[in-house]
Amino acid sequence: MSTLRSSTLHPGSRAMRLLCLLVALTAGLSLLYAVQYYLGSPLRLAVTSEIHDLALSPTHHLVAAAAQDGMVRLWDMDADWKMYTLTGHTGPVTSVAFDASGPTLFSAGSDGKVYLWDIPTILPAGPSNAQPVKALEASTSPLRDLSLTPDGSLLATLGDDHIIRVWDVETGEVIQTIGPNEHTRHAVALSPDGTLVAADDANHIQMWDAHSGEPRQRLEGQWENEEEQENWLGHEKEVTALAFSPDGAYLASGSAEGTTLIWDVEQGQLAWETKGHLGAVSEVAFDASGEYLISSGGDNMVRRWKVTGGKFAGLFKGHLGSVSGVAAGPDENTILSSGVDGSVRLWEVVNNQELHLEWTKLGLMPIWGKVFVIWMLGSGLLGLLLAWGLWRVRTWSYLGSLAMYTIGPLFAVVLPMLETIAYPITWSTRLHIAWPLACLFVWYYFLVLYLRNDAIAIPYQAPDAESLAQRLMAAQQTRNIRQGLFVLATWFLIFILLFSVLRRFGLDIAFMRKWLPFIMGGAGLTMFVSAMAILLATVLALVGALGRLAKNPVINGISGFYVSLIRGTPLLVQIFIWFLALPQIGITLKPVTAGILALGVNYGAYMTEIFRAGIQAIGIGQYEAAHALGMSSSQTFRRIVLPQAFRIVIPPIGNEFIAMMKDSALVSMITVQELTFRAQKLGRQNFRNLETFLIAAAFYWILTIVFQFFQSKLEAYMARGERR
Amino acid sequence: MSEPIIKVRGLHKYFGPLHVIKGVDLDVMPQEVVVIIGPSGAGKSTFLRCLNFLEEPSAGTVEIDGVEIKARESGREHRRLIQEIRQKAGMVFQQFNLFPHMTVLGNIIEAPITVKKMPRDQAIAKAEELLEWVGLLHKRDEYPSRLSGGQQQRVAIARALAMDPKIMLFDEPTSALDPELIGEVVEVMERLANEGMTMVVVTHEIHFARDVADRVIFMDEGVWAEMAPPEQIFTNPKEERTRQFLAHIL
Numbered sequence: 001m002s003t004l005r006s007s008t009l010h011p012g013s014r015a016m017r018l019l020c021l022l023v024a025l026t027a028g029l030s031l032l033y034a035v036q037y038y039l040g041s042p043l044r045l046a047v048t049s050e051i052h053d054l055a056l057s058p059t060h061h062l063v064a065a066a067a068q069d070g071m072v073r074l075w076d077m078d079a080d081w082k083m084y085t086l087t088g089h090t091g092p093v094t095s096v097a098f099d100a101s102g103p104t105l106f107s108a109g110s111d112g113k114v115y116l117w118d119i120p121t122i123l124p125a126g127p128s129n130a131q132p133v134k135a136l137e138a139s140t141s142p143l144r145d146l147s148l149t150p151d152g153s154l155l156a157t158l159g160d161d162h163i164i165r166v167w168d169v170e171t172g173e174v175i176q177t178i179g180p181n182e183h184t185r186h187a188v189a190l191s192p193d194g195t196l197v198a199a200d201d202a203n204h205i206q207m208w209d210a211h212s213g214e215p216r217q218r219l220e221g222q223w224e225n226e227e228e229q230e231n232w233l234g235h236e237k238e239v240t241a242l243a244f245s246p247d248g249a250y251l252a253s254g255s256a257e258g259t260t261l262i263w264d265v266e267q268g269q270l271a272w273e274t275k276g277h278l279g280a281v282s283e284v285a286f287d288a289s290g291e292y293l294i295s296s297g298g299d300n301m302v303r304r305w306k307v308t309g310g311k312f313a314g315l316f317k318g319h320l321g322s323v324s325g326v327a328a329g330p331d332e333n334t335i336l337s338s339g340v341d342g343s344v345r346l347w348e349v350v351n352n353q354e355l356h357l358e359w360t361k362l363g364l365m366p367i368w369g370k371v372f373v374i375w376m377l378g379s380g381l382l383g384l385l386l387a388w389g390l391w392r393v394r395t396w397s398y399l400g401s402l403a404m405y406t407i408g409p410l411f412a413v414v415l416p417m418l419e420t421i422a423y424p425i426t427w428s429t430r431l432h433i434a435w436p437l438a439c440l441f442v443w444y445y446f447l448v449l450y451l452r453n454d455a456i457a458i459p460y461q462a463p464d465a466e467s468l469a470q471r472l473m474a475a476q477q478t479r480n481i482r483q484g485l486f487v488l489a490t491w492f493l494i495f496i497l498l499f500s501v502l503r504r505f506g507l508d509i510a511f512m513r514k515w516l517p518f519i520m521g522g523a524g525l526t527m528f529v530s531a532m533a534i535l536l537a538t539v540l541a542l543v544g545a546l547g548r549l550a551k552n553p554v555i556n557g558i559s560g561f562y563v564s565l566i567r568g569t570p571l572l573v574q575i576f577i578w579f580l581a582l583p584q585i586g587i588t589l590k591p592v593t594a595g596i597l598a599l600g601v602n603y604g605a606y607m608t609e610i611f612r613a614g615i616q617a618i619g620i621g622q623y624e625a626a627h628a629l630g631m632s633s634s635q636t637f638r639r640i641v642l643p644q645a646f647r648i649v650i651p652p653i654g655n656e657f658i659a660m661m662k663d664s665a666l667v668s669m670i671t672v673q674e675l676t677f678r679a680q681k682l683g684r685q686n687f688r689n690l691e692t693f694l695i696a697a698a699f700y701w702i703l704t705i706v707f708q709f710f711q712s713k714l715e716a717y718m719a720r721g722e723r724r
Numbered sequence: 725m726s727e728p729i730i731k732v733r734g735l736h737k738y739f740g741p742l743h744v745i746k747g748v749d750l751d752v753m754p755q756e757v758v759v760i761i762g763p764s765g766a767g768k769s770t771f772l773r774c775l776n777f778l779e780e781p782s783a784g785t786v787e788i789d790g791v792e793i794k795a796r797e798s799g800r801e802h803r804r805l806i807q808e809i810r811q812k813a814g815m816v817f818q819q820f821n822l823f824p825h826m827t828v829l830g831n832i833i834e835a836p837i838t839v840k841k842m843p844r845d846q847a848i849a850k851a852e853e854l855l856e857w858v859g860l861l862h863k864r865d866e867y868p869s870r871l872s873g874g875q876q877q878r879v880a881i882a883r884a885l886a887m888d889p890k891i892m893l894f895d896e897p898t899s900a901l902d903p904e905l906i907g908e909v910v911e912v913m914e915r916l917a918n919e920g921m922t923m924v925v926v927t928h929e930i931h932f933a934r935d936v937a938d939r940v941i942f943m944d945e946g947v948w949a950e951m952a953p954p955e956q957i958f959t960n961p962k963e964e965r966t967r968q969f970l971a972h973i974l
């Protein structure tokens with residue numbers, strides 16, 4: 001106590017000095033991690049390497065994958081998926097392809113180079129000593145895509161410079177340059193006979209003669225009904241993937257809106273259309289026979305289609321992130337896929353089962369590596385500032401540290417740790433991946449525990465306190481803030497736990513993201529129905545309340561009957577009566593009208609009682625004062641009684657409104673296309689009820705919270721005459 | 725000699741079987757101040773409220789400034805006459821009864837605007853004048869709940885005066901006030917009397933009765949037990965009941 005004043009300059013106790021040291025140490029190490037991470041040093045959280053493309057060798061036993069970490073992965077399926085890593089690219093590898101002879105593996109990278117790898121020399125050499133035999137380079141601009149004729153004589157590349165180059169592989173010369181066209185960004189494909197090269201041009205596809213560079217067919221699509229401009233047959237958004245069928249008769253294209261189209265190359269016309277992917281299509285491929293088309297999408301799914309007719313023929317679900325590449329498998333009953341989750345998967349097409357799974361690296365999804373390093377950087381910088389504040393004994397730094405080390409780790413450490421539960425890996429692998437996170441979590445936990453300590457907390461609560469009263473008040477305030485902080489953290493933790501559990505059971509985030517706008521499209525109607533109904537209810541309630549208070553027996557009887565009837569029957573039954581039963585006596589209402597009437601009349605009855613109570617709460621003195629001033633009964637009611645009654649009923653009316661907003665979900669039963677209706681429809685169609693109703697529930701919840709906030713503000717405003 | 729401005733004849737009031745006012749007559753001259761005193765339950769408030777028909781008398785007639793109403797009538801004409809009388813008679817209550825949802829100014833301009841259809845700016849000008857007169861112009865935009873009891877009662881007086889009444893009725897205007905706040909209200913009432921307002925006042929403020937009243941009525945069990953000038957009733961009451969009552973309160 002005696003060192004109270006001097007403690008404003010530096011921490012008084014040993015515990016406080018230790019705290020400064022701990023925070024500074026934590027911050028410093030975090031910063032160190034971030035710095036070495038960005039400098040490219042090897043110390044980092046285990047994350048997988050995204051795969052951008054995948055290819056199967058003509059001999060059908062090698063799988064090649066283009067990975068983000070700049071290494072081409074090669075698996076030998078015959079040798080129990082033994083993995084080879086081919087190093088050479090100095091940036092992410094974007095595309096791979098095999099030629100039939102040789103065989104040679106071609107890989108294109110963000111460094112602008114195409115490397116040629118000679119497989120027969122690599123396999124005997126062992127897993128990691130491969131060297132490219134040849135490099136092709138025309139510009140340093142990153143390469144997006146590459147396409148090879150089956151015989152390996154012609155190669156086409158597309159770069160971020162929007163230029164298509166056709167190469168003679170033998171000589172290593174560019175024989176044709178097409179472009180640049182800024183709308184050519186994603187995909188290039190050579191026809192199997194090497195005569196045509198196709199590339200995306202916004203939502204169209206342009207084809208050229210591969211040798212002369214002369215433009216050929218342009219695949220644009222058309223209106224099914226030319227006159228009305230109805231039903232566009234073609235891509236709406238940009239084309240993202242292209243592939244020729246093995247015989248060169250068809251060209252398949254995938255687009256950002258998720259459709260895949262099959263074009264007749266000869267006629268330059270759309271042959272079949274397939275729709276299914278919820279995200280952009282990342283790659284399309286024909287199987288060896290040319291009978292089936294496989295597509296991969298940003299919705300984490302692989303889909304298979306019958307080429308003739310474009311009929312759906314299978315869905316392959318398992319990737320934890322977008323699927324980036326697909327290829328026909330080693331036999332006609334299998335397909336291969338690769339994803340940004342860093343996995344290559346082999347699927348069985350008959351019962352859509354996963355046969356095999358390989359990882360580029362064992363680790364978290366790459367996004368978590370980024371989140372983690374950002375947290376390390378942020379908490380490191382902030383931590384240093386806080387440590388300085390702690391040394392100067394500042395309250396903000398105490399609360400700041402508490403907040404940062406309570407909330408932050410939940411998202412940067414606990415969430416990824418729980419994420420690993422959703423990965424199809426063994427517990428020992430999980431431990432292997434997540435142990436640094438677990439250690440860190442324990443460390444943060446003890447730091448927070450230490451921060452909660454009274455010996456620490458009390459000196460920081462009111463460092464400049466002159467009196468006991470000040471100190472007690474500050475202590476109370478800090479305790480409240482701390483309490484709120486832990487409550488908030490608990491909420492976050494519950495969210496995170498729920499989220500992880502739901503993901504473990506296959507919560508389809510891509511689906512939610514895709515359909516969120518559609519479901520939310522019903523929110524407007526929900527709000528409209530609620531608002532109109534509450535308006536109607538308020539008017540009815542006012543009239544009803546006057547009726548209930550009236551001396552006239554007929555009026556009193558009518559309003560009593562109304563209240564009794566409506567309160568005595570279920571809302572759902574009333575809704576059905578308005579919409580389904582009234583037509584029988586000749587009154588047919590639109591669903592929305594029926595819904596508004598049903599809700600409004602129902603809540604009007606409940607609110608009648610609220611209004612009545614509000615009016616009765618106004619004392620006789622108010623009436624007498626108004627009458628004594630010569631005001632008539634109606635003037636007294638309008639000017640004196642009603643405004644005061646309104647103020648009394650605002651809190652219960654607010655509650656009614658919130659309740660009504662939620663009850664408005666019931667009108668989905670009579671085909672009003674509001675939020676719940678859309679959620680239900682969509683969920684049933686796609687077997688995604690969990691996803692759609694989660695969105696709906698979240699909407700109602702958030703809206704309720706927002707309304708409660710405004711309600712409290714309104715109450716405070718209305719109560720301005722009340723304060724004593 | 726001018727006409728009485730208030731003329732009450734044979735006024736009776738029953739609450740169910742309870743006979744509260746038992747046939748009283750009263751004439752009040754313009755500018756006269758009449759104070760009514762009496763024990764609790766004597767019917768003072770009831771009498772006062774019968775004058776502006778907040779209570780409907782059971783029998784008798786009330787005439788104020790030439791408007792005469794008989795008891796136990798009904799209909800449109802009867803209601804119109806009541807409205808007319810109420811505009812001629814301002815009333816101040818024991819519990820102030822200000823409108824809590826309106827500001828001080830709002831309270832005062834309300835009736836002139838809604839009842840008399842007075843233009844708003846004119847009503848405000850008049851209200852400000854009255855507030856000045858009761859010394860509360862600075863509280864113009866305050867809500868009643870933020871005022872002391874004495875201030876509220878002064879606003880209530882200003883509110884009643886805003887209707888330009890011919891007479892003012894006060895029902896124990898100081899009884900709900902803390903002792904130290906009584907003075908400010910009494911002072912306003914005195915000024916009002918001095919400016920020539922006809923007033924009927926139910927009060928236990930003997931000082932006010934002695935100094936300001938022209939006549940004091942001692943009411944007991946629904947009748948005038950004694951009616952006399954203040955100096956006489958306070959110094960030399962004729963009735964034994966009056967004597968006892970005064971002994972009690974003085």
Ligand SMILES: Nc1ncnc2c1ncn2[C@@H]1O[C@H](COP(=O)(O)OP(=O)(O)OP(=O)(O)O)[C@@H](O)[C@H]1O
Nearest residue numbers: 739740742744762763764765766767768769770771
């Ligand atoms: N609305 C009413 N209904 C029934 N009885 C009433 C009503 N108002 C007053 N009374 C009764 O009438 C009698 C006279 O009441 P009143 O209020 O006029 O007395 P008062 O002289 O003003 O007394 P106080 O000094 O207590 O105000 C009382 O017995 C009272 O109980």
Ligand SMILES: [Mg+2]
Nearest residue numbers: 768769770896
């Ligand atoms: Mg009384």
